[in-house]
Amino acid sequence: MGKLEGRTAIVTGGARGIGAHYSRALAAAGARVMIADIADGSALAAEIETACGAGSAASATCDVSDEAQVARLAAGAIARFGGIDILVNNAALYSSLPPVRCTEIDVALWDQVMAVNVRGPFLMVKHVAPHMIARKGGKVINIASGTAYKGLPDFLHYVTSKGAIVAFTRALSRELGAHNVCVNTLAPGLILSDTGLANAAHLDQTRAPVIASRAIKRDGYPADLLGALVFLASADSDFVTGQTIAVDGGSVNT
Ligand SMILES: NC(=O)c1ccc[n+]([C@@H]2O[C@H](COP(=O)([O-])OP(=O)(O)OC[C@H]3O[C@@H](n4cnc5c(N)ncnc54)[C@H](O)[C@@H]3O)[C@@H](O)[C@H]2O)c1
Numbered sequence: 001m002g003k004l005e006g007r008t009a010i011v012t013g014g015a016r017g018i019g020a021h022y023s024r025a026l027a028a029a030g031a032r033v034m035i036a037d038i039a040d041g042s043a044l045a046a047e048i049e050t051a052c053g054a055g056s057a058a059s060a061t062c063d064v065s066d067e068a069q070v071a072r073l074a075a076g077a078i079a080r081f082g083g084i085d086i087l088v089n090n091a092a093l094y095s096s097l098p099p100v101r102c103t104e105i106d107v108a109l110w111d112q113v114m115a116v117n118v119r120g121p122f123l124m125v126k127h128v129a130p131h132m133i134a135r136k137g138g139k140v141i142n143i144a145s146g147t148a149y150k151g152l153p154d155f156l157h158y159v160t161s162k163g164a165i166v167a168f169t170r171a172l173s174r175e176l177g178a179h180n181v182c183v184n185t186l187a188p189g190l191i192l193s194d195t196g197l198a199n200a201a202h203l204d205q206t207r208a209p210v211i212a213s214r215a216i217k218r219d220g221y222p223a224d225l226l227g228a229l230v231f232l233a234s235a236d237s238d239f240v241t242g243q244t245i246a247v248d249g250g251s252v253n254t
Contacts, residue, residue: 002030189248215250
């Protein structure tokens with residue numbers, strides 16, 4: 001029996017990039033997964049259902065920065081699955097962001113990054129946490145980034161948003177702990193995901209120095225994140241909350 005048998009999960013940004021690997025991994029561990037993304041997740045949901053059985057995955061189109069859409073997503077997931085045990089706040093503006101100097105970031109872009117990367121997780125919690133509280137338990141996994149610890153030039157908006165996620169986790173864990181809801185941060189280092197490889201303009205310039213900064217000197221891949229993800233989603237981490245687990249080959253120490 002999988003560690004997440006009988007559990008239900010929402011993965012935001014779960015249709016592509018690293019999020020698609022999270023969706024597959026949670027389902028493979030036994031959870032029923034709602035893939036929530038601005039991108040169409042129906043093909044991935046069908047793939048997961050083929051691999052893990054009918055009803056193991058569904059998809060919904062949702063912009064996490066929009067409260068009405070988030071409210072609909074949460075209500076829809078509960079109607080379909082009967083509850084939500086695991087929330088993975090993974091959706092973010094990341095691989096589509098070109099490098100830009102701090103003096104040249106448009107205010108509109110700054111606000112957009114904050115809306116998706118910070119307001120999004122907040123709205124998800126606002127609409128999902130009441131159901132976790134009512135069920136007297138749950139797991140919130142917020143995806144930050146090692147860049148929140150060591151910085152990255154030309155990505156001030158992104159790095160700031162990921163720093164906010166670390167604080168968001170700490171504050172939320174204090175508030176939801178009384179309800180047996182664990183809130184933790186997973187902070188990946190540079191990960192060679194399909195979307196990252198296709199779009200990340202900074203990859204060429206950062207890859208070699210990132211590997212040099214690691215204790216384990218190799219590239220990171222989505223598969224490297226899945227053990228920590230399932231741990232944080234499962235009963236194995238029931239007494240772990242407010243923490244950041246960096247999965248980056250030992251580049252930062254949280
Ligand atoms: N790839 C890396 O090296 C790396 C490193 C550290 C942290 N991260 C974090 O991991 C997560 C996934 O990274 P990735 O490389 O797959 O990023 P990505 O940019 O390729 O994918 C992000 C996902 O979020 C979705 N999305 C974007 N805006 C959305 C919105 N408004 N509402 C709902 N969904 C939306 C996208 O469609 C996509 O599926 C992000 O939170 C990112 O910040 C990535």
